[in-house]
Amino acid sequence: MDAPQVEAAPATAVLPSEGVDALLAELARQGYEVRGPTLRDGVIVHDVLDHAEQLPRGVGDLQGPGRYRTTERGDDAYFGYAVGPTSAKRELFPPRQPLWSAVSVGDADFEIIEADRASPRVALFGLRPCELAAIAIQDRVLLHGAVPDEVYTANRADLLLVGVECGDPAATCFCTSMGTGPGTDRGADLLMTELLEGDHRFLVRAPTAAGAAILAALDTRPATEEDLRARDTVLREAAEGIERHLDVEPIHDLLLGNLEHPRWDDIAGRCLACGNCTLVCPTCFCTTVEDTTDLAGTSAQRERRWDSCFSLDFTHTGPASVRNTTRARYRQWLTHKLATWIDQFDTSGCVGCGRCITWCPVGIDLTVEVATIQRTSEDPAAPARS
Ligand code: SF4
Ligand code: SF4
Numbered sequence: 001m002d003a004p005q006v007e008a009a010p011a012t013a014v015l016p017s018e019g020v021d022a023l024l025a026e027l028a029r030q031g032y033e034v035r036g037p038t039l040r041d042g043v044i045v046h047d048v049l050d051h052a053e054q055l056p057r058g059v060g061d062l063q064g065p066g067r068y069r070t071t072e073r074g075d076d077a078y079f080g081y082a083v084g085p086t087s088a089k090r091e092l093f094p095p096r097q098p099l100w101s102a103v104s105v106g107d108a109d110f111e112i113i114e115a116d117r118a119s120p121r122v123a124l125f126g127l128r129p130c131e132l133a134a135i136a137i138q139d140r141v142l143l144h145g146a147v148p149d150e151v152y153t154a155n156r157a158d159l160l161l162v163g164v165e166c167g168d169p170a171a172t173c174f175c176t177s178m179g180t181g182p183g184t185d186r187g188a189d190l191l192m193t194e195l196l197e198g199d200h201r202f203l204v205r206a207p208t209a210a211g212a213a214i215l216a217a218l219d220t221r222p223a224t225e226e227d228l229r230a231r232d233t234v235l236r237e238a239a240e241g242i243e244r245h246l247d248v249e250p251i252h253d254l255l256l257g258n259l260e261h262p263r264w265d266d267i268a269g270r271c272l273a274c275g276n277c278t279l280v281c282p283t284c285f286c287t288t289v290e291d292t293t294d295l296a297g298t299s300a301q302r303e304r305r306w307d308s309c310f311s312l313d314f315t316h317t318g319p320a321s322v323r324n325t326t327r328a329r330y331r332q333w334l335t336h337k338l339a340t341w342i343d344q345f346d347t348s349g350c351v352g353c354g355r356c357i358t359w360c361p362v363g364i365d366l367t368v369e370v371a372t373i374q375r376t377s378e379d380p381a382a383p384a385r386s
Helices: 017-029 129-143 150-156 209-216 225-240 251-256 263-270 276-280 326-345 366-376
Strands: 012-016 033-040 043-048 059-064 067-072 096-106 109-114 122-127 160-164 190-195 201-205 287-293 299-306
Touching (some): 017 033, 017 122, 017 201, 043 067, 122 129, 129 160, 160 209, 190 225, 251 366, 263 326, 263 366, 326 366
Parallel strands (some): 122 160, 160 190
Antiparallel strands (some): 033 043, 287 299
16 A cells, blocks of 8 residues: 655644544554553553553663563553664564475375465554664665565555654663664654653654645644754653663674684673573564474474574584584674674674564673683774684
């Protein structure tokens, strides 16, 4: 379905905080199934949203290496937290995806049934700027790459993105190093900034026609200079609150020039090779294929599911895995994410969301590991080994 066109809509408008329900209702009226942040089992995750009461209002979060807690903020903020463990990857590139199934039709013959690729019209609501940047990276790999991914392409079509800039980054965030946050001007159909000082309200921008069609249907007022200054303050304070840093400029040659650095052994002594970091990462896309049959042998299913470069079987070729140590697997993950991804896709594979730090059960922090290699490397600019 084509995005509806509108004649005119305010480029930047102000929506009162009570207008969030009307925004969700308008998305539904225009045919979108809305998925956004909600509190489940003490964690903020993305799920289906029908009304504003399902948003984690007044909830904050405390994040650190291997640590995540939600908190009571003591205010009415709708978006007073940073990213949780789920990302848009779960919607666009699902953890399990049926590819095809087969049923017996007798005489040792089978009928093959292709999986349904139809996708509902979805609006992803409340995406942070780092999340929008991650979608742009996945687009580059899975939509515009040499071989577009069928599943991702189907889910990406007719998708509406509603971004919300960050006012309360977590202690594990480093988007300022990666140039992906805490604010953004691109990547979404609607971009919102929550303003808590004075009247609780949202500054809303609509960079696309689809976003403008939503905004035009809402009860808003034009933004004033004061509203724009309030946004600047939110973003400046958020950027000042970011504690972690990654020195991006030398990172490609630094990592590839230190493939035998002793720090890889040190990390391997702590790493459980659990793969959590790859599963929560909004850009990691490794998969495997699994076949199952029923016991009678009358039906079979083939599914694609997320895999991880930390799994021993992931690189099992011939008689054994080619990365048979945790040292080799962690090194592969970090050097791909931060260095060889640039060679492959002309972009870093990291957006600085901090999820791999928060959800690592032993608190391994890639910003610390890179800084340690940098600090102890005799020749950080040494050329990559072949
Ligand atoms: S590597 Fe870590 S910080 Fe970077 S995008 Fe992935 S999960 Fe986020
Ligand atoms: S770095 Fe942490 S999250 Fe990643 S595989 Fe090792 S223990 Fe698991």
